[in-house]
Structure formats: C-alpha cells, structure tokens
Amino acid sequence: MDDRSPYRRGIIFILSAPSGAGKTTISRAAREVIAGLEMSISLTTRRPREGEVEGVDYQFVSEEEFNRRIAKQELAEWASNFEAFYGTPRAPLDDAVDSGRDILLDIDVQGARQIRELYPDDTATVFVLPPSFADLEERLRRRGTDSEDSIQRRLTRAREEASAYPEYDYLIINAHVEESLARLEAIVRAERMKVGRLRADFAPWKS
Numbered sequence: 001m002d003d004r005s006p007y008r009r010g011i012i013f014i015l016s017a018p019s020g021a022g023k024t025t026i027s028r029a030a031r032e033v034i035a036g037l038e039m040s041i042s043l044t045t046r047r048p049r050e051g052e053v054e055g056v057d058y059q060f061v062s063e064e065e066f067n068r069r070i071a072k073q074e075l076a077e078w079a080s081n082f083e084a085f086y087g088t089p090r091a092p093l094d095d096a097v098d099s100g101r102d103i104l105l106d107i108d109v110q111g112a113r114q115i116r117e118l119y120p121d122d123t124a125t126v127f128v129l130p131p132s133f134a135d136l137e138e139r140l141r142r143r144g145t146d147s148e149d150s151i152q153r154r155l156t157r158a159r160e161e162a163s164a165y166p167e168y169d170y171l172i173i174n175a176h177v178e179e180s181l182a183r184l185e186a187i188v189r190a191e192r193m194k195v196g197r198l199r200a201d202f203a204p205w206k207s
C-alpha cells in the first residue's frame with residue numbers, strides 16, 4: 001500500500017549507522033520494497049567501488065566539481081571523512097517536501113545534523129547498529145572492499161559514530177536484514193500518518 005497523500009508534506013528520512021552496520025543493504029532493499037520512497041543520490045569525490053553505478057549509488061565527481069556545487073549552494077549539507085567529500089543535493093529534497101513525496105538519505109552523523117537543522121519539521125531520523133561491535137568488525141572484513149589500514153580507521157570511526165544514536169528518533173538493531181527492513185517500513189508508514197506532517201491548508205471537514 002502506498003501512503004502518499006496530497007494533504008501532507010513529503011518526509012526526509014535519514015538513515016545513519018557506523019560503517020559496516022549493514023545500512024547500505026537496508027537502504028538498497030528499502031528502495032525496492034517500500035512503496036513511494038525515493039533515494040537521494042549523494043555526490044562523492046571517492047572512486048566507485050566494484051559494482052557501484054554512477055547516478056544510482058552516487059554521483060561520482062571531482063573535487064573541483066564538488067567545490068563548484070558548494071559555491072553554487074546546490075548542496076543541503078556536505079561532510080568529509082578520512083577519504084573523500086560527500087554531499088546531498090538540495091533541489092530533490094525541496095521538491096520532495098513540497099510535493100508530498102518521501103526521500104531516503106543514507107548519510108553520516110555530521111550530515112544528519114545539518115539536514116535536521118535545515119528541515120526541522122520534515123525529517124525522521126533512523127540509526128542502525130549491529131548487534132555487537134565484534135559483529136561490526138566481522139562485517140567490515142567480510143565486505144572485503146577495504147585495506148587493513150582502512151578497516152582500522154573505519155572501526156575507530158565506527159565507535160565514535162555509534163555513540164551518536166541518542167540524537168536520532170529511532171534505533172534499529174540490525175540482526176537480520178528482512179526484519180530490519182520490516183522495522184524501517186513500519187517507521188515510514190507511521191511517520192506518514194503523523195498529524196504534524198499535514199499541510200497548513202489541510203481542512204477536510206470544511207469543504
């Protein structure tokens with residue numbers, strides 16, 4: 001069932017997690033499974049990993065291009081980590097909120113803070129944690145995309161990032177992807193029914 005409605009504003013769903021928590025798997029599955037949920041395509045200056053598709057996973061850009069987008073104020077937020085810059089294009093967020101469509105952002109804690117500040121009434125934030133830290137380390141190694149150096153840096157950062165969960169509206173402990181996806185869907189559907197999402201001109205009993 002699709003809970004979109006002409007009577008409400010669109011919702012910006014933010015999904016954050018420490019690296020390796022399984023967030024990308026969840027957000028990719030969400031794109032397929034949850035009706036009416038679009039994905040925000042971030043800009044990044046890092047190189048594509050194997051299997052990543054330009055314009056689907058990211059817009060892969062040079063640092064010069066990234067800086068141009070910042071200068072033109074086309075990004076709603078941006079952040080850098082140890083290896084690259086990442087940013088969220090602003091226009092798709094404004095369009096989604098204005099036209100009652102929902103959009104999912106897979107971004108880090110720094111980015112989530114900026115988006116919440118920019119759209120205080122139109123976000124719903126979800127944090128994903130693995131069941132344990134050992135589990136996280138195992139997932140990072142199993143992914144096999146990072147060097148040992150990069151794994152160590154990601155683990156250190158993951159510990160720091162994990163401590164940000166109290167800033168979020170919802171927490172999903174990701175033991176099984178299907179279960180986590182069902183939880184995310186439950187959050188999306190409940191958020192769509194919140195009275196606070198209705199447009200200012202919503203007046204169903206007056207007509």
Ligand code: 5GP
Pocket residue numbers: 016017018019042043046077078079081086087088106107108109110111112
């Ligand atoms: P990865 O390089 O593994 O795809 O992503 C690294 C981190 O950057 C993840 O935590 C991811 O959520 C975050 N990220 C991806 N896109 C954006 C973005 O547009 N803005 C911010 N702030 N973080 C992002």
